[in-house]
Amino acid sequence: MVREASDETEAFTVEVCWHYYVNGMTQAEIAGHLDTTRLRVNQAIQKAKSLGIVKVQIDSPFSARIELQERVRSHLGIERVQIGPARRDEYNYHTAVGAALASFVAERIRSKTWKTVGVSWGMTLEAAIQKLPPMSAPDLEIVSMLGGTMQGASFNSFSIASGFAACLGANYSLLAAPIFLSEGVDREIFLSQEIFADHFAKFETLDAAILTCADVSPRSFLVANGMPKEFSAEALIEAGAIGDVLGRFLDESGRSIGHPLDQRTIGVDIAVVEKIPEKILAAAGPHKIDIIRAAARRGLVDTLVTDDVTAELLIASGEQRATRRSAAG
Amino acid sequence: MVREASDETEAFTVEVCWHYYVNGMTQAEIAGHLDTTRLRVNQAIQKAKSLGIVKVQIDSPFSARIELQERVRSHLGIERVQIGPARRDEYNYHTAVGAALASFVAERIRSKTWKTVGVSWGMTLEAAIQKLPPMSAPDLEIVSMLGGTMQGASFNSFSIASGFAACLGANYSLLAAPIFLSEGVDREIFLSQEIFADHFAKFETLDAAILTCADVSPRSFLVANGMPKEFSAEALIEAGAIGDVLGRFLDESGRSIGHPLDQRTIGVDIAVVEKIPEKILAAAGPHKIDIIRAAARRGLVDTLVTDDVTAELLIASGEQRATRRSAAG
DNA sequence: GTGAATTTTTTACAGATGTATATATTGCCT
DNA sequence: AGGCAATATATACATCTGTAAAAAATTCAC
The missing domain is CATH 1.10.10.10 (Winged helix-like DNA-binding domain superfamily/Winged helix DNA-binding domain)
Known part of the structure; x- marks a missing residue:
């Protein structure tokens, strides 16, 4: 022929x-x-x-959002991204992400047979609790994954697990301890108490974890209200910290900074969290870009719940970093 | 749920x-x-x-041509359309269609096991012969389907079947008779001669037919050079003819006009042509729009070979006709 | 709380797609 | 003209898609 x-x-x-x-x-x-x-x-x-002779075009008002979430998902190398649209005129980095998290968690609880869900705490999770629909999940236990702060104004770190439980019609189990032990208190002796051992045992079999993160700045509730007096934010930054997940400070690559503070922190170990089948990170705000990326790098994120402002910044700053590396090469 | x-x-x-x-x-x-x-x-x-959320787009310089041929195919309700691109500055309604026909016929002969192919005659087919690549089809017989004209200048109606055969390395069988008998000559007696009967028998088993068509005007070689003196183009038009295929005049709907001329025409009956498995009509030019459409209506076209000028006119005039019917409705 | 209606999911199966492999065909070189 | 390499076709099979039907789940009305 x-x-x-x-x-x-x-x-x-x-x-x-x-x-x-x-x-x-x-x-x-x-x-x-x-x-x-x-x-x-x-x-x-x-x-x-x-x-490219054949091109498939997806024309919908939702295309831009879906494209954005796919780009973020690909950029971070994670399983899925949920984006809540934020108000640009009165931007607030808890509201949209809180709503998106509430929607996602409700959907997940309906479709999965979760028994135990670990939760972190923060103002983002508090915003989600405000938006959760009433549900009835009597077989579900909400387990707090770290101690709380002893001070505050409106926000109560001990109310997160109980708040989720109340909305979901679930049970809760609190880690009734400060997030950081005082100087001179031996962590292992403190945690050897049976009530703590029983609680920590729960971490090994969690079905999911709802996490948040914060940078190392006064915008972080933890940094503003919960740090021991002998540790400063500046010292953490000098040690390489760019933010924390579950009170554990990570560097830009997602590595623990190996700080003396770890020996005083009451909460689940990061290595245990890595093994939880479904890790949901809820975080938004320009100041959280680095710690979101670091947490993803560390393997702490299957699902990122964020807002569109943050998603666009993640993409844009990812492109800048790629451009800088390319210019340096 | x-x-x-x-x-x-x-x-x-x-x-x-x-x-x-x-x-x-x-x-x-x-x-x-x-x-x-x-x-x-x-x-x-x-x-x-x-x-329409998902749209498939076919981006290629060929898209317009393929779309045009699909629109013509759909418009005429036929099997396929082959379009040759014509020169617009020096438009000539034989060249592009001749080239397209040559290409199509060559491809068809390579891929089909044709034994006998009937041919009409006309300047379009002559243009195709000029463009046919040399081939070797010794088992193929080219059969002329109608008589020829006795007069002409450069064009010889008896050379079409032999021209195809020469290029294709095939055999040919000519219908050595005038296309129209003289007045007073009985058609049935004339055709009862064994050599004609043998030739006409071939028409019953043709694998394919290569046809052309013409309007009723001096642009038609047949009308200009082959009509009996007692029949005028005006009279044919008055009888409803808009053009001819194989010397048979058809009205706008593709119906034979039932003219006395039929009793003097030496050529295959239209009803026999309708049964040939593959009918290829090669025709182009603004003046042929109506007869192309009529031939398709009559069931004489499986494949139309034309040029892009004619294709666009077919579509445009089809839209005008639809608009007129809609306005009248 | 129960039963009926409706909707969704699961399962099964037919047809289409995508790809691997064996066979056939074509082209080129000697 | 024959042999070999390259290419195309035919065949086979795995996977995917599309849809029908049965089963399960959900919703709604009483």
Whole structure:
């Protein structure tokens, strides 16, 4: 058979695609119609897709959001991203992400047979609790994963687990301890108490974890209200910390900074969290970009729940970092 | 399960389509990822296609031509259309269509096991002969389907069948008779001669026919050079003729006009032509629009070979006719 | 709380797609 | 003209899609 000139093969490819995509013919029907083989038709369609002759366009008001979440998901290398649209005129980095988290958690609890869910605490989770629909999950236990702060104004770190439980019609189990022990208190002796041992045992079999994170700045409730006096934010930053998850400070690559504070922290170990089947990180705000990325790097994120402002910043700053590395190369 | 608001279902539909068309995931993979069923995913894709959320675009310089040929094919209700691009600055209604016919016939002879092919005659077929590549088809017989004209300048109606045969390395069988008998000559007696009977018998088993057509005007070689003196073009037009195929004049609907001329015409009957498995009509030029459409209506066209000028006119005039009928309705 | 209606999911199956492999065909070189 | 390499076709099979039907779940009305 005479081999065709490339113009003829592109004309053939276009004609094949016309019949397939526009006329809705099967590949076998097209082969019969054009007097060729099904393999040739299949190859023409593959070629058209790979050369961009055929383009699929998804036209919907939701396309931009779905594209954004897919770009963030790909950028962070995680399983899924849920984006809540934020108000740009009165931006507040808890509201949209709180709503998105509430929706996601409700959906997840309906469709999964979760028994135990660990929770962190923070103002983002508090915002989610405000938005959770009433549900009835009597077989579910909400387990707090770290101690709380002893001071505060409106926000109560001990109310997060109980708040989730109240809305979900679930039970809760609190870690009734300060997040950081006082100087001179031995952590292992403190945690050897049976009530704590029983609680920590729960961490080994959690079905999911609802996490949040914070940077190392006064915007972090923990940094503003919960740090021991002998540890400063500046010292943490000097040690490489860019933020914390569950009271554990991480560097830009997601590595623990190996700080003396770890020996005073009452909460689940990061290595235990990594093994939880479904880790949901809820976080938004420009100041959290680095710690979100670090947590993802560390393997602490299956699902990121965020807002669209933060999602766009993640993408933009990711592109900047790629551009800087490329220029340096 | 709570029925979703329609905004959420469109968001879901878009997300499904994103994974399917952009991420290249299978429907089962998407169902697992979005925690739903394969049926739901399939339905979302169908819905997106039917609502126009998903659009397939075929971007190629050939798209316009393929679209045009599909529109003509659909307009005429025939099997396929081959379009040759014509020069617009020096338009000539034989060259492009002749080239397209040559290409199509060559391809067809390579891929089909044709034994006998009937041919009409005309300047369009002559142009095709000029463009046919040399081939070797010793088992093929080219059979002329009608008598010829006794006069002419450069064009010889008796050279078409032999010209095809020469190029294709085939045999030929000529209908050595005038296309119209003289007055007073009985057609049946004339055709009862064994040599004609043998030739006419071939018409019953033709594998394909290569036809052309002409309007009723001096542009038609037949009308200009072959008509008996007692029949005028005006009289044919008055009888309803808009053109001819194989010397048989048809009205706008493709019906034979039932003219006394039929009793003097030496050529295959139209009813016999209708039964040939593959009928190829080669025709181009603004003056042939009506007879092309009439021939298609009559069932004389499986494949139309034309040029792009004519194709566009077919479409445009078809739209005008539809508009007129709509206004009259 | 129960039963009926409706909707969704699961399962099954037919047809289409995608790809691998064996076979056939074509082209080129000697 | 024959042999070999390259290419195309035919065949086979795995996977995916599309849809129908049975089963399960949910919703609604009483």
